[in-house]
Amino acid sequence: MHYLIVGAGLFGAVFAEQAAKAGHQVTIIEKRNHIAGNIYTREVEGIQVHQYGAHIFHTSNQEVWQYVNQFAQFNRFVNSPFALSKGKLYSLPFNMSTFYQLWQTITPQQAKAKIEEQRQVLKGKTPENLEEQAIDLVGTDIYETLIKEYTEKQWGRPCKDLPPFIIKRLPVRFTFDNNYFNDTYQGIPIGGYTQMVEKMLQHDQIEVRLNTDFFANKAAYLTNYDKIVFTGMIDQFYDYCYGPLAYRSLKFEHEILSIDNYQGNAVINYIDHQYPFTRIIEHKHFEFGQQEKTVITKEYPADWQIGDEPYYPVNDQVNAKLYQKYQALAKKDANIIFGGRLGMYQYFDMHKVIEVALATAKKELRN
Template sequence: MKYNTKNYDYLIVGAGPYGSIFAYEAAKRGKRVLLIEKRDHIAGNMYTHKEDGINVHDYGAHIFHTDNKEVWDYVNQFTEFNGYINQVVANYKGQLYNLPFNMNTFYQMWGVKTPAEAAAKIEEQKKAVGISGAPQNLEEQAISLIGTDIYTKLIKGYTEKQWGRKATELPAFIIRRLPVRYTFDNNYFNHRYQGVPVDGYTSIFEKLLASDLIDVVTGVDFLADKETYLKEFPRIVYTGMIDGFFDYKYGELEYRSVRFENESFDSDNQQGNAVINYTDAETPFTRVMEWRHFDQKADAGRTILTKEYPQDWDRTKEAYYPVNDEKNSELFKKYRKEANGLKNVIFGGRLGNYQYYDMDQVFGAALKVVEKEFDK
């Protein structure tokens, strides 16, 4: 089989933001690009589709938030953002709390009304547990930062579901700090720019990949014919799993996966908020999204909700969150070293770098590699 029939300059593996931005920038500079994607659609995990006039995010809620003006200006070339501000509500056994931890949460938890009262309450709780020395696990770390009530009701169950392990068996470093806000401010993020595209995310990718110099083929797995691609293409950008690229020769990197369950209702409003986190251990899902509340102009009378269930990962499932513990970080270093030896392949994105990245970080990383590749 011959693939480089059009004398492409680049083969790009993966139509997520990393691969698509690279393709766009390469085409802008007159390069010919073949982009292959193993799913049946473009846009990677940012993919959204429209249903009942509502943009549904197929791979979990995606809110663009950044302090990076260059990235914000860049993405705004391809879409208009609405003014959505993420304000998450937590449901702990039927009690509702605002997130992130702020004066509203402290009032709901303890009835305290001033920052000084809230700070005193947190200090009192931290002291009462009397953890001395360095925290040995995530539970000790969280309690030493925020006290028992918030840990028990808002952190423990959610974290254990997310990671599939007891908080006492999780390393302390997962929680380095817990942002605490002594203002009545429910904005989940601290960043200056925030929003969701008015037309959904997929339209950004349609524009990024519109050039005649870019051919896009979906439903094709690079790893099924890796050697031929490597022989035929002068330069490859690979955004798939780095261990998969090397046939898992040092062993498998671990991930957590997620399963999504969608449900539609004849209603304008089921849960009254875009995101509700279920923070107890018993509820099997971690969050429920109601898409029309992501500040969308949705059709009247229909609403769509998605439940997010964390699950163990294996090769038959989507790899979402890398488990960056010591064991996996050591393993990744071995693959990284191999990757550095391949001078005509650029490894990028969250799977190529085995790193959880927010979208703005992936945009930033793609723009940086473009600069290195073309403008050096």
């Protein structure tokens, strides 16, 4: 079988690796000038720069952990971000350190009582918007100090105008545990993600063509290969025939600074409206770097329109229904497998994309 894989991101790379290992021929086309999709890292001043935003690998799935460890060695990085709000730093995720910083509470009982007291402002009302939902979950102080303005920047709208379902859960920990993730395994691949994906694609039967857009030659690609794994946008594949699916976009601004340490942590969230960006990443801290210079990246939320980079699917009812219509078309195309975050119109963390790609490959290649 000769597979054409559209997109050299994580989904495409995992599928390619599995297909080549099973003896198939694989051609990957990628419209960007590099492999690895959004997990792409490049070396600047000896530092691995996460070009499309902070990427921290975490999973509790042992099979996925063993899988990635074939291609990279992972360091001991644990994500413990801080949030800057009105001139003060707070620990994330919300935990006993955060409560101490907010209220000087010492015991879990004191912190719980404070949150409970502040939740009462809703007087048992069912939350009708994101503001009420957040207050119902964590009370007024945490909402106003750490959630409100950040969320408004992310979505470009007041929290009162956003639906409550956007935040179903807001994890609150009554321990002094600053680890953002709950997973068993966590780390950053030493040498960067690009090197990890390069290793996945190192196989005689895998050919990668960069700067190659599927839509420049769609008709030929559809006829020249036995099967296509498509990890681009599913609505674009069908010429937006039902209309475009909605996304939120991001802009990244990278800067090299001639100092060795800018903020002392890999990720700091900027809550206040006065900062147009939501986060600053200092890349060297992902790998405990000791270089003389440092590289930082400011992350700006942005509206999305066709032609912009799509980052986050907007999972509201309108878009869910629209996606179902595209899915129905996809079901009829037996020779096309839609995969990854754009092909499946779903936000996936890296371990999830790997899980889904391994399962898809297993099902596809079992014969």
